[in-house]
Amino acid sequence: MRKDAQQNRDKILTTATELFQERTVAEVSMKDIAAAAKIGPGTLYRHFPNKNELCSALALRFIDQFLSSCQDYLTQTTATPVAQLKHVLAQYIIFRERRLQLLAFVETGPTVMSTYYQSDLYHRLVQLFKRVLHPVNKSVNDAELTFQADMLIAMLKSDSYAFQRQQRKLSQAQLEQLITRLLVMKD
Missing domain, CATH: 1.10.357 (Tetracycline Repressor; domain 2)
Known part of the structure; x- marks a missing residue:
C-alpha cells in the first residue's frame, strides 16, 4: 500500500476510534468519520466500503x-x-x-x-x-x-x-x- 494511502487508512481508524469513544458506534456515520478525519467521502469509501468493514478493521x-x-x-x-x-x-x-x-x-x-x-x-x-x-x-x-x-x-x-x-x-x-x-x- 502506498505511504499516503496507509496514512489515510491510519487516520480513518484513529478518527473512528475517537468518535466511538465520544458516541455510540451506531450514532457515528461514515460521513461523520470522513469529516472528522478531514478527508473526502471517496477516500473513506475506497478504504472501507461500509461501516461494518471499518469496524471490522x-x-x-x-x-x-x-x-x-x-x-x-x-x-x-x-x-x-x-x-x-x-x-x-x-x-x-x-x-x-x-x-x-x-x-x-x-x-x-x-x-x-x-x-x-x-x-x-x-x-x-x-x-x-x-x-x-x-x-x-x-x-x-x-x-x-x-x-x-x-x-x-x-x-x-x-x-x-x-x-x-x-x-x-x-x-x-x-x-x-x-x-x-x-x-x-x-x-
Whole structure:
C-alpha cells in the first residue's frame, strides 16, 4: 500500500476510534468519520466500503494489540500456569469490556463473523488460549484444547458478556474466577 494511502487508512481508524469513544458506534456515520478525519467521502469509501468493514478493521487491530500484549507477558512471566491463565483471561475480559460496543457491532454484522472464524487473528487467539490452557489441563488432547479455546471465546462474545455483566450483575473479577473454574480441570 502506498505511504499516503496507509496514512489515510491510519487516520480513518484513529478518527473512528475517537468518535466511538465520544458516541455510540451506531450514532457515528461514515460521513461523520470522513469529516472528522478531514478527508473526502471517496477516500473513506475506497478504504472501507461500509461501516461494518471499518469496524471490522478496527476490531482486528485491537485484537492484534491484545494478542501482542499477552504474548509479551507470557514470554516474560515466571508466574504459575494458573496465574498465567488468570492474567490472560482477565486481560481478555478487560479488552472485551473496553471494546464492547465496537465488538457487538462487528459480531452482529452479516458476513463478518464467518470470515473472522477463518482469519489468522482468530487462529492466533485460539493458540493463545491453548497456550495458557495446556499447562493447567495437561491430560487434555489438542482437539479438546481447541474446543476449550473456541468455547472460551464464544462465551465471551458481546451478547453473552453483556448478559453476564448487566443481567447477572457479575463483575469482571467474578467472570474471570468463574470461567477459570470451568476451564481448570482437577486431576
